[in-house]
Amino acid sequence: MADKHGADKHGAEKHIDEISGVETTGHEWDGIRELNNPMPRWWVWTFYATIVWGIGYMIAYPAWPMLTEATRGVLGYSGRADVARDLEAAKAAQVVYVDRIASAPLADIVADPELSQFAIAGGAAAFKVNCVQCHGSGAAGSAGFPNLNDDDWVWGGSVDEIYNTIAHGIRFEGDADTHVSEMPAFDDMLQPDEIKQVSAYVVSLTGVPHDAAMVEPGQQIFADNCASCHGDDARGNREMGAPNLADAIWLKGEGEEAIANQVRAPRHGVMPAWLPRLGEPTVKQLAVFVHSLGGGE
Structure with missing residues (x-):
């Protein structure tokens, strides 16, 4: 206690700040003194209330981690149980649509605005989980994987054809109905100059080759070796899985050197059969979603 002369009971002199008239704590840093302003009473009581609230919360709800689980709390609340109930409620709300999708032909799903909207939303969600690793988050593809937004379809772009591709x-190798095509390696069949010539011809279908003189002999080589699969006009054959070479869309690389490399030693991609993994309703939703991207037929 300080007496009226500003000294406490131990006789120590108390320092009073000259400007504010508030007692200081006795701490000083470079001539700056710390004022001894007590906290407002409302703040102190609020602080005490938060302590009481925290203790009550730890008693009522799961709070303290143990070796195998947390304390359960007297109210028995479980966040995981809440999430499980929400998921079950969502599944129950969706089941009517999922059942309709499972039993309806794809054409009917596309024609029904309500069902189509649900299928596109469900297919988009399934795509983000299962397909973006190869086709990208926007379905624009990555190196060696096709862009699903354009109108180039090796195996067909109708909703039924897309379904068959996704399903099988x-x-x-694990699906007897999978799409199969195999381009032979022409490295042992054609001379190096012939490979350059046919590559120049293929480039000439949509661009300008580096040597125009190679186009005519390349066209004959194409007719003798490639037209049986890609067609006389090089526009491909879906039944054989031969891509269109006259649309300026390239899967394995663009330019004469990339085409020549593919002629010499073709690279063949593999896509898994999703029907056994995802089930028919989800595969149908994926087909409707991909068909909706703008490149469908």
Whole structure:
């Protein structure tokens, strides 16, 4: 206690700030003194209330981590149980649409605005989980994987054809109905100059080759070796999985050197069959979603 002369009971002199008239704590840094302003009473009581609230919360709800689980709390609340209930409620709300999708032909799903909207939303969600690793988050593809937004379809772009491709995959050994195509390696069949010539011809279909003189002999080489799959006009053959070479869309690389490399030693992609993994309703939703991207037929 300080007496009226500003000294406490131990006789120590108390310092009073000259400007504010508030007692200081006795701490000083470079001539700056710390004022001894007490906290407002409302703040102190609020602080005490938060302590009481925290203790009550730890008693009522799961709070303290243990070796195998947290304390359960007297109210028995479980966030995981809440999430599980929400998921079950969502599934129950969706089941009517999922059942309709499972039983309806794809054409009917596309024609029904309500069902189509649900299928596109569900397919988009399934795509983000299962397909973006190869086709990208926007379905624009990555190196060696096709862009699903354009109008170039090796195996067909109708909703039924897209469904078959997703369901059974491409060159997937575990499915007897998978799409299969195999371009032979022409490295042992054609001379190096012939490979350059046919590559120049293919480039000439949509661009300008570096040597125009190579186009005519390259066209004959194409007719003798490639037209049986890609067609006389090089526009491809879906039944054989031969891509269109006259649309300026390139999957394995663009330019004469990339084409020549593909002629010498073709690279063949593999897509898994998704029907056994995801089930028919989800595959149908994926087909409707991909068909909706703008490149469908």
